[in-house]
Amino acid sequence: MATLIFLGSLAVVIAAVFFWGFRHLPSEEWQMIASVPQQRTAGGDWQGMNLTYYGFFNATACAFACAYVLLLMATIGVRWYVSFGVVACGILIALPAAGLIARLVEGKRHTFTVAGASFVLVILLPWLLNLLNLFADDALHIPPRPMLAAIAIGYAFGESLGRLACISFGCCYGKSLVAKYTTLRRFSFVFRGATKKAAYESKLDGVCLIPIQAVTSIIYALAGFAGSLLFLRGRFAAALIVTLAITQIWRVISEFFRADFRGGQKISAYQVMAIASLAYSVIIFAWLPADSSQRADLLNGLRVFTDGWSLILLQMIWFAVFFYLGRSSVTGSRLRFHVNPDRI
Numbered sequence: 001m002a003t004l005i006f007l008g009s010l011a012v013v014i015a016a017v018f019f020w021g022f023r024h025l026p027s028e029e030w031q032m033i034a035s036v037p038q039q040r041t042a043g044g045d046w047q048g049m050n051l052t053y054y055g056f057f058n059a060t061a062c063a064f065a066c067a068y069v070l071l072l073m074a075t076i077g078v079r080w081y082v083s084f085g086v087v088a089c090g091i092l093i094a095l096p097a098a099g100l101i102a103r104l105v106e107g108k109r110h111t112f113t114v115a116g117a118s119f120v121l122v123i124l125l126p127w128l129l130n131l132l133n134l135f136a137d138d139a140l141h142i143p144p145r146p147m148l149a150a151i152a153i154g155y156a157f158g159e160s161l162g163r164l165a166c167i168s169f170g171c172c173y174g175k176s177l178v179a180k181y182t183t184l185r186r187f188s189f190v191f192r193g194a195t196k197k198a199a200y201e202s203k204l205d206g207v208c209l210i211p212i213q214a215v216t217s218i219i220y221a222l223a224g225f226a227g228s229l230l231f232l233r234g235r236f237a238a239a240l241i242v243t244l245a246i247t248q249i250w251r252v253i254s255e256f257f258r259a260d261f262r263g264g265q266k267i268s269a270y271q272v273m274a275i276a277s278l279a280y281s282v283i284i285f286a287w288l289p290a291d292s293s294q295r296a297d298l299l300n301g302l303r304v305f306t307d308g309w310s311l312i313l314l315q316m317i318w319f320a321v322f323f324y325l326g327r328s329s330v331t332g333s334r335l336r337f338h339v340n341p342d343r344i
Helices: 002-024 053-074 080-106 114-134 144-169 197-202 212-232 236-257 269-287 298-306 308-325
Strands: 032-040 046-052 333-335
Touching: 002 144, 002 212, 002 298, 032 053, 032 333, 046 053, 053 080, 053 144, 053 212, 053 298, 053 308, 080 114, 080 144, 080 308, 114 144, 114 269, 144 212, 144 236, 144 269, 212 236, 236 269, 298 308
Parallel strands: none
Antiparallel strands: 032 046, 046 333
């Protein structure tokens, strides 16, 4: 019963966030949070660095995903700082990989790909866990199967919420809806503003587009809930395979409804990575040693957040991701300051 109450409450919160985000984030005012003046121009204005909601939502999604992994692992008795060490290593791998893979596939320096980062993590994480366990005693041992399952579930929720960042910046956008699909047009995304990626990359400002980011958010959230239910029942193999199967198969399908540049091939490198990730995970999971069966205790997992250090470190992750992804290098701003004479 506790599991159903917890997951039901979480579903209500996420649904409310989606309802708000899908309605408001395509608008122009939900792209930039602030602009920080950096240096004065020849005309007397200031050149500004834009801080974006793209960074805000990605940072929030990443911090939530990390917190969820800590919670799941704590339900089976793994200390939060052990799980946090694995999560921190994963972030240190994923952030650079997100930029590097995008540069290799799309030939662009100032863009990121979650698909590429997740592919790298799927390949490296099993080996990283084995390496860490070589130096760990019984108290610090990391059960590899539950850990991989928890990370897959956290990833599903993280990317689900992270798609709000894409809606805000106008990236990862869908194809335009032709006039005959009038019923579907009421659910479409219409991006406003010249600095939205859909506008400056494909001239789709004001055009009704397939809301592929919203569909992806919903499907990934459902994958996270399905994986959570299986995990909390001690079915770690099923939790991993179901979560990865839903997310990676949908990634392959969703690419056919997207209009943003994905490398120029009919079948993108990201689709190949998704299928390879799923196949690799099934093989590697069967190879990993089985862990002793342990019943999950949700209340024990929630106690993770009573430790102040866990909250502080999660906040540090939020700030690190925001600092890395929230500073826009593809947009700029000009600022001018003045005094209001009537208020002197």
